[in-house]
Amino acid sequence: MSELTRKxxxxxxxxxxxxxxxxxxxxxxxxxxxxxxxxxxxLPVAVPGRVADVVGRQWGEMRIRSWTxxxxxxxxxRIGDRIAPLVGAAAGQIVVGDSTSVNVxxxxxxxxxxxxxxxxxxxxxxxxxxxxPTDGYIAGSAARMTGCTLRPVEPSEVPGALGxxxxxxxxxxxxxxxxxxxxxxxxxxxxxxAGAYAVWDLCHSAGALPVGLDAHGVDLAVGCTYKYLxxxxxxxxxxxVRADLQDRFDSPLPGWNSHAExxxxxxxxxxxxxxxxxxxxxxxxxSMLALEAALEVWDGVTVEAVRAKSLALTDFFLECVGEYVxxxxxxxxxxxxxxxxxxxxxxxxxxxxxxxxxLIDRGVVGDFRHPDVLRFGFTPLYVGFADVxxxxxxxxxxxx
Ligand SMILES: Cc1ncc(COP(=O)(O)O)c(C=O)c1O
Ligand SMILES: Nc1ccccc1C(=O)C[C@H](N)C(=O)O
Numbered sequence: 001m002s003e004l005t006r007k008x009x010x011x012x013x014x015x016x017x018x019x020x021x022x023x024x025x026x027x028x029x030x031x032x033x034x035x036x037x038x039x040x041x042x043l044p045v046a047v048p049g050r051v052a053d054v055v056g057r058q059w060g061e062m063r064i065r066s067w068t069x070x071x072x073x074x075x076x077x078r079i080g081d082r083i084a085p086l087v088g089a090a091a092g093q094i095v096v097g098d099s100t101s102v103n104v105x106x107x108x109x110x111x112x113x114x115x116x117x118x119x120x121x122x123x124x125x126x127x128x129x130x131x132x133p134t135d136g137y138i139a140g141s142a143a144r145m146t147g148c149t150l151r152p153v154e155p156s157e158v159p160g161a162l163g164x165x166x167x168x169x170x171x172x173x174x175x176x177x178x179x180x181x182x183x184x185x186x187x188x189x190x191x192x193x194a195g196a197y198a199v200w201d202l203c204h205s206a207g208a209l210p211v212g213l214d215a216h217g218v219d220l221a222v223g224c225t226y227k228y229l230x231x232x233x234x235x236x237x238x239x240x241v242r243a244d245l246q247d248r249f250d251s252p253l254p255g256w257n258s259h260a261e262x263x264x265x266x267x268x269x270x271x272x273x274x275x276x277x278x279x280x281x282x283x284x285x286x287s288m289l290a291l292e293a294a295l296e297v298w299d300g301v302t303v304e305a306v307r308a309k310s311l312a313l314t315d316f317f318l319e320c321v322g323e324y325v326x327x328x329x330x331x332x333x334x335x336x337x338x339x340x341x342x343x344x345x346x347x348x349x350x351x352x353x354x355x356x357x358x359l360i361d362r363g364v365v366g367d368f369r370h371p372d373v374l375r376f377g378f379t380p381l382y383v384g385f386a387d388v389x390x391x392x393x394x395x396x397x398x399x400x
Contacts, residue, residue, distance in 0.1 A: 038377025041230030
Protein backbone atom coordinates (compact mmCIF):
# COMPACT_ATOMS: atom_id res chain seq x y z
CA MET A 1 0.00 0.00 0.00
CA SER A 2 1.44 3.38 -0.99
CA GLU A 3 1.81 6.28 1.38
CA LEU A 4 -0.96 8.21 -0.35
CA THR A 5 -3.34 5.24 -0.21
CA ARG A 6 -2.72 5.07 3.53
CA LYS A 7 -3.27 8.80 3.84
CA UNK A 8 -6.56 8.46 1.95
CA UNK A 9 -7.70 5.77 4.37
CA UNK A 10 -6.89 7.98 7.32
CA UNK A 11 -8.68 10.97 5.83
CA UNK A 12 -11.75 8.84 5.05
CA UNK A 13 -11.77 7.49 8.61
CA UNK A 14 -11.84 11.04 10.00
CA UNK A 15 -14.46 12.32 7.54
CA UNK A 16 -17.53 13.55 9.41
CA UNK A 17 -19.58 13.61 6.18
CA UNK A 18 -18.66 10.05 5.15
CA UNK A 19 -22.07 8.64 6.08
CA UNK A 20 -23.80 10.98 3.62
CA UNK A 21 -22.49 8.93 0.70
CA UNK A 22 -25.06 6.24 1.48
CA UNK A 23 -27.81 8.77 0.76
CA UNK A 24 -26.81 8.79 -2.94
CA UNK A 25 -27.10 6.26 -5.74
CA UNK A 26 -23.57 5.76 -7.00
CA UNK A 27 -24.02 2.54 -8.95
CA UNK A 28 -22.62 2.07 -12.38
CA UNK A 29 -19.48 0.50 -13.72
CA UNK A 30 -17.56 -1.18 -10.92
CA UNK A 31 -15.10 1.13 -9.24
CA UNK A 32 -16.55 4.29 -10.77
CA UNK A 33 -15.28 7.52 -9.30
CA UNK A 34 -17.70 10.36 -9.97
CA UNK A 35 -15.98 13.72 -10.22
CA UNK A 36 -18.57 15.45 -12.38
CA UNK A 37 -21.03 16.66 -9.75
CA UNK A 38 -20.18 20.19 -10.86
CA UNK A 39 -22.05 19.41 -14.08
CA UNK A 40 -24.73 16.97 -12.88
CA UNK A 41 -25.02 16.00 -9.21
CA UNK A 42 -25.62 12.33 -8.33
CA LEU A 43 -29.10 11.00 -7.59
CA PRO A 44 -30.16 11.14 -3.91
CA VAL A 45 -31.75 7.87 -2.77
CA ALA A 46 -34.92 9.66 -1.62
CA VAL A 47 -35.78 11.07 -5.04
CA PRO A 48 -37.22 8.11 -7.04
CA GLY A 49 -39.79 7.25 -4.37
CA ARG A 50 -40.86 10.87 -4.02
CA VAL A 51 -41.22 11.33 -7.76
CA ALA A 52 -43.24 8.12 -7.96
CA ASP A 53 -45.59 9.48 -5.28
CA VAL A 54 -45.94 12.86 -6.96
CA VAL A 55 -46.75 11.22 -10.29
CA GLY A 56 -48.81 8.26 -9.08
CA ARG A 57 -50.77 9.71 -6.18
CA GLN A 58 -50.62 13.50 -6.36
CA TRP A 59 -51.09 13.73 -10.12
CA GLY A 60 -52.64 10.33 -10.82
CA GLU A 61 -55.22 10.27 -8.05
CA MET A 62 -55.59 13.77 -6.64
CA ARG A 63 -55.21 15.53 -9.98
CA ILE A 64 -56.21 19.23 -9.85
CA ARG A 65 -56.61 19.20 -6.05
CA SER A 66 -52.85 18.84 -5.71
CA TRP A 67 -52.27 22.47 -6.68
CA THR A 68 -53.54 23.36 -3.22
CA UNK A 69 -53.66 20.16 -1.17
CA UNK A 70 -50.22 18.82 -2.16
CA UNK A 71 -48.60 22.26 -1.95
CA UNK A 72 -47.83 22.51 -5.66
CA UNK A 73 -48.75 26.17 -6.04
CA UNK A 74 -46.47 27.40 -3.26
CA UNK A 75 -43.56 25.04 -4.04
CA UNK A 76 -41.36 27.76 -5.68
CA UNK A 77 -41.24 29.85 -2.48
CA ARG A 78 -41.18 26.88 -0.13
CA ILE A 79 -38.21 25.28 -1.88
CA GLY A 80 -36.57 28.70 -2.17
CA ASP A 81 -36.68 28.90 1.62
CA ARG A 82 -35.01 25.47 1.82
CA ILE A 83 -32.16 26.66 -0.41
CA ALA A 84 -31.84 29.99 1.44
CA PRO A 85 -29.71 28.84 4.40
CA LEU A 86 -27.32 27.11 2.01
CA VAL A 87 -26.49 30.46 0.40
CA GLY A 88 -26.70 32.59 3.54
CA ALA A 89 -30.11 34.12 2.90
CA ALA A 90 -32.98 34.66 5.31
CA ALA A 91 -36.33 33.23 4.26
CA GLY A 92 -38.57 35.06 1.80
CA GLN A 93 -35.95 36.14 -0.73
CA ILE A 94 -35.52 33.13 -3.03
CA VAL A 95 -37.94 31.70 -5.53
CA VAL A 96 -37.31 28.52 -7.53
CA GLY A 97 -38.25 28.15 -11.19
CA ASP A 98 -37.13 28.49 -14.80
CA SER A 99 -33.57 27.93 -15.98
CA THR A 100 -30.49 29.79 -14.78
CA SER A 101 -30.39 31.60 -18.12
CA VAL A 102 -33.94 32.92 -17.66
CA ASN A 103 -33.15 34.01 -14.11
CA VAL A 104 -29.99 35.80 -15.27
CA UNK A 105 -32.26 37.74 -17.60
CA UNK A 106 -34.77 38.61 -14.86
CA UNK A 107 -32.05 39.56 -12.38
CA UNK A 108 -29.92 41.62 -14.76
CA UNK A 109 -32.75 43.57 -16.38
CA UNK A 110 -34.24 44.02 -12.89
CA UNK A 111 -30.90 45.36 -11.61
CA UNK A 112 -30.53 47.81 -14.51
CA UNK A 113 -34.07 49.05 -13.99
CA UNK A 114 -33.32 49.63 -10.28
CA UNK A 115 -30.22 51.62 -11.22
CA UNK A 116 -31.95 53.66 -13.90
CA UNK A 117 -34.87 54.45 -11.61
CA UNK A 118 -32.64 56.34 -9.21
CA UNK A 119 -31.03 58.62 -11.74
CA UNK A 120 -30.08 59.16 -15.38
CA UNK A 121 -26.83 58.19 -16.98
CA UNK A 122 -26.56 54.58 -15.81
CA UNK A 123 -26.10 53.02 -19.21
CA UNK A 124 -23.36 50.41 -18.90
CA UNK A 125 -23.42 46.76 -17.80
CA UNK A 126 -20.19 45.10 -16.77
CA UNK A 127 -20.03 41.36 -17.36
CA UNK A 128 -17.43 38.82 -16.30
CA UNK A 129 -15.23 38.40 -19.40
CA UNK A 130 -14.54 34.78 -18.42
CA UNK A 131 -18.17 33.91 -17.78
CA UNK A 132 -19.99 30.72 -18.63
CA PRO A 133 -21.25 31.72 -22.10
CA THR A 134 -24.99 31.85 -21.39
CA ASP A 135 -24.56 34.77 -18.96
CA GLY A 136 -22.69 36.76 -21.60
CA TYR A 137 -25.28 36.09 -24.28
CA ILE A 138 -28.16 37.05 -22.00
CA ALA A 139 -26.30 40.14 -20.77
CA GLY A 140 -25.90 41.23 -24.40
CA SER A 141 -29.64 41.05 -24.93
CA ALA A 142 -30.38 42.71 -21.57
CA ALA A 143 -28.07 45.56 -22.56
CA ARG A 144 -29.82 46.08 -25.91
CA MET A 145 -33.22 46.08 -24.21
CA THR A 146 -32.27 48.61 -21.55
CA GLY A 147 -30.28 50.99 -23.76
CA CYS A 148 -26.98 49.97 -22.17
CA THR A 149 -23.63 49.06 -23.57
CA LEU A 150 -22.09 45.80 -22.45
CA ARG A 151 -18.49 45.76 -21.31
CA PRO A 152 -16.73 42.44 -20.63
CA VAL A 153 -14.20 42.82 -17.80
CA GLU A 154 -12.03 40.32 -15.91
CA PRO A 155 -13.52 40.05 -12.40
CA SER A 156 -10.31 41.27 -10.75
CA GLU A 157 -10.48 44.41 -12.91
CA VAL A 158 -14.08 45.23 -12.05
CA PRO A 159 -13.21 47.74 -9.27
CA GLY A 160 -11.22 49.85 -11.72
CA ALA A 161 -13.88 49.59 -14.43
CA LEU A 162 -16.81 50.71 -12.27
CA GLY A 163 -17.95 54.28 -12.66
CA UNK A 164 -20.91 56.59 -12.55
CA UNK A 165 -22.27 55.08 -15.75
CA UNK A 166 -22.29 51.52 -14.40
CA UNK A 167 -25.81 50.25 -13.83
CA UNK A 168 -25.08 46.63 -12.93
CA UNK A 169 -22.30 44.07 -12.75
CA UNK A 170 -22.89 40.39 -13.55
CA UNK A 171 -20.29 38.05 -12.06
CA UNK A 172 -19.74 34.35 -11.46
CA UNK A 173 -18.89 33.39 -7.91
CA UNK A 174 -16.75 30.46 -9.11
CA UNK A 175 -15.36 30.28 -12.66
CA UNK A 176 -16.71 27.20 -14.45
CA UNK A 177 -13.42 26.47 -16.26
CA UNK A 178 -10.68 27.25 -13.81
CA UNK A 179 -12.53 26.80 -10.51
CA UNK A 180 -11.34 30.23 -9.35
CA UNK A 181 -13.41 31.65 -6.50
CA UNK A 182 -14.00 35.36 -6.90
CA UNK A 183 -14.13 37.78 -3.99
CA UNK A 184 -17.88 38.27 -3.62
CA UNK A 185 -17.75 40.53 -0.54
CA UNK A 186 -15.25 43.02 -1.93
CA UNK A 187 -16.60 43.06 -5.50
CA UNK A 188 -20.14 43.60 -4.20
CA UNK A 189 -18.90 46.44 -1.98
CA UNK A 190 -17.05 48.00 -4.91
CA UNK A 191 -20.19 47.90 -7.07
CA UNK A 192 -22.19 49.56 -4.28
CA UNK A 193 -19.55 52.24 -3.75
CA ALA A 194 -19.99 53.15 -7.43
CA GLY A 195 -23.78 53.23 -7.07
CA ALA A 196 -24.23 50.07 -9.15
CA TYR A 197 -26.06 46.81 -8.47
CA ALA A 198 -24.29 43.46 -8.14
CA VAL A 199 -25.78 40.30 -9.67
CA TRP A 200 -24.05 37.00 -8.88
CA ASP A 201 -24.26 33.63 -10.62
CA LEU A 202 -23.86 30.98 -7.92
CA CYS A 203 -24.03 27.87 -10.15
CA HIS A 204 -20.59 26.62 -9.09
CA SER A 205 -20.63 27.75 -5.46
CA ALA A 206 -24.07 27.03 -4.00
CA GLY A 207 -23.88 23.79 -2.04
CA ALA A 208 -20.08 23.74 -2.19
CA LEU A 209 -19.03 26.71 -0.09
CA PRO A 210 -20.51 29.51 2.04
CA VAL A 211 -21.90 32.35 -0.07
CA GLY A 212 -23.24 34.80 2.53
CA LEU A 213 -25.74 36.63 0.30
CA ASP A 214 -27.34 38.61 3.13
CA ALA A 215 -24.12 39.19 5.07
CA HIS A 216 -22.42 40.74 2.05
CA GLY A 217 -25.38 42.79 0.82
CA VAL A 218 -25.67 41.09 -2.56
CA ASP A 219 -28.48 42.67 -4.57
CA LEU A 220 -29.64 39.85 -6.83
CA ALA A 221 -28.36 36.34 -7.44
CA VAL A 222 -29.19 33.27 -9.50
CA GLY A 223 -28.05 29.69 -9.53
CA CYS A 224 -28.84 26.25 -10.84
CA THR A 225 -29.80 23.29 -8.65
CA TYR A 226 -28.50 20.37 -10.72
CA LYS A 227 -24.85 20.58 -9.64
CA TYR A 228 -23.96 20.63 -5.92
CA LEU A 229 -27.65 20.69 -4.93
CA UNK A 230 -28.27 17.41 -6.79
CA UNK A 231 -31.74 18.35 -8.11
CA UNK A 232 -31.43 16.28 -11.30
CA UNK A 233 -31.10 17.00 -15.02
CA UNK A 234 -32.84 20.26 -15.84
CA UNK A 235 -34.02 20.85 -12.28
CA UNK A 236 -35.26 24.43 -11.88
CA UNK A 237 -32.94 27.30 -11.03
CA UNK A 238 -33.53 30.05 -8.46
CA UNK A 239 -33.60 33.81 -8.13
CA UNK A 240 -32.63 35.81 -5.04
CA VAL A 241 -33.81 39.40 -4.68
CA ARG A 242 -32.68 41.08 -1.47
CA ALA A 243 -35.64 41.82 0.83
CA ASP A 244 -35.30 45.59 0.77
CA LEU A 245 -35.20 45.68 -3.04
CA GLN A 246 -38.22 43.47 -3.61
CA ASP A 247 -40.87 46.18 -3.78
CA ARG A 248 -38.85 48.04 -6.43
CA PHE A 249 -37.96 44.88 -8.40
CA ASP A 250 -39.56 45.31 -11.82
CA SER A 251 -39.41 41.90 -13.48
CA PRO A 252 -38.99 41.89 -17.26
CA LEU A 253 -41.08 38.69 -17.31
CA PRO A 254 -44.17 39.58 -15.29
CA GLY A 255 -46.18 36.44 -15.90
CA TRP A 256 -49.42 35.64 -14.15
CA ASN A 257 -47.68 33.63 -11.41
CA SER A 258 -46.06 36.86 -10.21
CA HIS A 259 -49.35 38.73 -10.03
CA ALA A 260 -50.65 39.89 -6.64
CA GLU A 261 -53.86 38.04 -7.39
CA UNK A 262 -53.11 35.38 -10.01
CA UNK A 263 -56.60 33.93 -9.99
CA UNK A 264 -58.23 37.35 -10.27
CA UNK A 265 -57.56 37.02 -14.01
CA UNK A 266 -57.28 40.77 -14.41
CA UNK A 267 -56.12 42.46 -17.56
CA UNK A 268 -53.99 44.94 -15.63
CA UNK A 269 -50.81 43.81 -13.94
CA UNK A 270 -50.20 44.26 -10.22
CA UNK A 271 -47.02 42.62 -8.91
CA UNK A 272 -47.08 40.36 -5.88
CA UNK A 273 -45.08 41.27 -2.80
CA UNK A 274 -41.90 39.44 -1.89
CA UNK A 275 -39.97 36.70 -3.63
CA UNK A 276 -43.10 35.61 -5.53
CA UNK A 277 -42.58 38.62 -7.79
CA UNK A 278 -39.75 36.65 -9.42
CA UNK A 279 -42.09 33.91 -10.63
CA UNK A 280 -43.22 33.80 -14.26
CA UNK A 281 -45.52 30.97 -15.38
CA UNK A 282 -46.69 27.59 -14.14
CA UNK A 283 -43.92 25.88 -12.18
CA UNK A 284 -42.33 22.67 -13.45
CA UNK A 285 -43.77 20.57 -10.62
CA UNK A 286 -42.19 17.19 -11.34
CA SER A 287 -38.66 18.59 -11.47
CA MET A 288 -39.33 20.95 -8.64
CA LEU A 289 -40.56 18.29 -6.25
CA ALA A 290 -37.68 16.00 -7.22
CA LEU A 291 -35.42 18.87 -6.15
CA GLU A 292 -37.30 19.25 -2.89
CA ALA A 293 -36.65 15.58 -2.08
CA ALA A 294 -33.00 15.98 -3.10
CA LEU A 295 -32.54 18.86 -0.68
CA GLU A 296 -33.33 16.57 2.26
CA VAL A 297 -29.74 15.31 2.15
CA TRP A 298 -28.81 18.69 3.64
CA ASP A 299 -30.66 17.98 6.88
CA GLY A 300 -28.09 18.16 9.65
CA VAL A 301 -25.29 19.29 7.31
CA THR A 302 -23.62 22.69 7.48
CA VAL A 303 -22.13 24.41 4.45
CA GLU A 304 -19.05 25.10 6.59
CA ALA A 305 -18.46 21.35 7.04
CA VAL A 306 -18.93 20.86 3.31
CA ARG A 307 -16.44 23.62 2.56
CA ALA A 308 -13.83 22.18 4.94
CA LYS A 309 -14.10 18.78 3.26
CA SER A 310 -14.14 20.29 -0.22
CA LEU A 311 -10.82 22.04 0.42
CA ALA A 312 -9.36 18.89 1.94
CA LEU A 313 -10.44 16.93 -1.18
CA THR A 314 -8.98 19.40 -3.66
CA ASP A 315 -5.79 19.77 -1.59
CA PHE A 316 -5.40 16.00 -1.53
CA PHE A 317 -6.08 15.68 -5.27
CA LEU A 318 -3.40 18.29 -5.99
CA GLU A 319 -0.99 16.45 -3.68
CA CYS A 320 -1.65 13.12 -5.45
CA VAL A 321 -1.35 14.70 -8.91
CA GLY A 322 1.93 16.32 -7.81
CA GLU A 323 3.19 12.94 -6.67
CA TYR A 324 1.98 10.75 -9.55
CA VAL A 325 1.96 12.95 -12.69
CA UNK A 326 5.31 13.79 -14.28
CA UNK A 327 6.31 17.42 -13.76
CA UNK A 328 5.19 19.68 -16.61
CA UNK A 329 2.70 17.18 -18.11
CA UNK A 330 -0.29 19.25 -16.92
CA UNK A 331 -0.70 22.86 -15.86
CA UNK A 332 -3.00 23.57 -12.93
CA UNK A 333 -5.44 26.40 -13.72
CA UNK A 334 -7.08 26.31 -10.29
CA UNK A 335 -5.63 28.75 -7.76
CA UNK A 336 -3.78 27.19 -4.83
CA UNK A 337 -4.85 29.66 -2.10
CA UNK A 338 -8.00 28.40 -0.39
CA UNK A 339 -9.55 31.88 -0.55
CA UNK A 340 -9.44 31.68 -4.36
CA UNK A 341 -10.54 28.08 -4.92
CA UNK A 342 -13.99 26.64 -5.55
CA UNK A 343 -14.71 22.91 -5.38
CA UNK A 344 -13.05 21.74 -8.57
CA UNK A 345 -9.58 21.29 -10.00
CA UNK A 346 -8.89 22.20 -13.63
CA UNK A 347 -5.77 20.87 -15.30
CA UNK A 348 -4.65 21.99 -18.72
CA UNK A 349 -2.94 19.66 -21.16
CA UNK A 350 -2.91 19.70 -24.97
CA UNK A 351 -4.55 16.26 -25.33
CA UNK A 352 -7.23 16.87 -22.66
CA UNK A 353 -10.07 15.59 -24.88
CA UNK A 354 -8.69 12.10 -25.56
CA UNK A 355 -7.26 11.83 -22.02
CA UNK A 356 -10.67 12.48 -20.47
CA UNK A 357 -12.35 10.00 -22.83
CA UNK A 358 -9.92 7.30 -21.70
CA LEU A 359 -10.39 8.21 -18.03
CA ILE A 360 -14.16 7.98 -18.37
CA ASP A 361 -13.78 4.60 -20.13
CA ARG A 362 -11.97 3.29 -17.08
CA GLY A 363 -14.53 4.70 -14.65
CA VAL A 364 -13.03 7.99 -13.54
CA VAL A 365 -15.63 10.51 -14.60
CA GLY A 366 -14.62 14.15 -14.88
CA ASP A 367 -15.23 16.35 -17.90
CA PHE A 368 -13.46 18.07 -20.72
CA ARG A 369 -13.89 21.78 -21.37
CA HIS A 370 -12.90 23.25 -24.66
CA PRO A 371 -10.14 23.56 -25.78
CA ASP A 372 -7.68 21.87 -23.42
CA VAL A 373 -9.06 21.57 -19.88
CA LEU A 374 -9.54 18.46 -17.75
CA ARG A 375 -12.10 19.33 -15.09
CA PHE A 376 -12.58 17.39 -11.86
CA GLY A 377 -15.43 18.38 -9.53
CA PHE A 378 -15.49 17.32 -5.88
CA THR A 379 -18.88 17.01 -4.21
CA PRO A 380 -18.12 16.59 -0.50
CA LEU A 381 -21.42 14.83 0.27
CA TYR A 382 -20.47 11.76 -1.77
CA VAL A 383 -16.82 11.91 -2.85
CA GLY A 384 -14.25 10.33 -0.55
CA PHE A 385 -10.48 10.54 -0.27
CA ALA A 386 -9.89 7.03 -1.66
CA ASP A 387 -11.79 8.17 -4.79
CA VAL A 388 -9.42 11.10 -5.08
CA UNK A 389 -6.29 8.97 -4.84
CA UNK A 390 -7.62 6.49 -7.41
CA UNK A 391 -8.57 9.27 -9.81
CA UNK A 392 -5.14 10.87 -9.62
CA UNK A 393 -3.44 7.49 -10.12
CA UNK A 394 -5.62 6.71 -13.15
CA UNK A 395 -4.92 10.16 -14.55
CA UNK A 396 -1.18 9.67 -14.21
CA UNK A 397 -1.43 6.32 -16.02
CA UNK A 398 -3.47 7.82 -18.86
CA UNK A 399 -1.08 10.74 -19.21
CA UNK A 400 1.70 8.20 -19.69
C1 LIG B 1 -22.10 29.63 -14.35
C2 LIG B 1 -23.21 28.98 -15.11
N1 LIG B 1 -24.30 29.70 -15.43
C3 LIG B 1 -25.33 29.14 -16.10
C4 LIG B 1 -25.30 27.81 -16.47
C5 LIG B 1 -26.41 27.16 -17.25
O1 LIG B 1 -27.57 27.81 -17.31
P1 LIG B 1 -28.91 27.00 -17.59
O2 LIG B 1 -29.33 26.42 -16.26
O3 LIG B 1 -29.82 28.04 -18.09
O4 LIG B 1 -28.62 25.94 -18.58
C6 LIG B 1 -24.18 27.02 -16.15
C7 LIG B 1 -24.09 25.58 -16.51
O5 LIG B 1 -24.85 25.00 -17.22
C8 LIG B 1 -23.13 27.64 -15.46
O6 LIG B 1 -22.04 26.93 -15.15
N1 LIG C 1 -26.57 21.91 -17.72
C1 LIG C 1 -25.84 21.05 -18.47
C2 LIG C 1 -26.46 20.22 -19.40
C3 LIG C 1 -25.74 19.33 -20.17
C4 LIG C 1 -24.36 19.29 -20.02
C5 LIG C 1 -23.73 20.12 -19.12
C6 LIG C 1 -24.45 21.02 -18.38
C7 LIG C 1 -23.80 21.93 -17.43
O1 LIG C 1 -24.38 22.31 -16.46
C8 LIG C 1 -22.44 22.39 -17.72
C9 LIG C 1 -21.89 23.22 -16.60
N2 LIG C 1 -22.60 24.45 -16.41
C10 LIG C 1 -20.45 23.55 -16.75
O2 LIG C 1 -19.95 24.29 -15.93
O3 LIG C 1 -19.79 23.09 -17.63
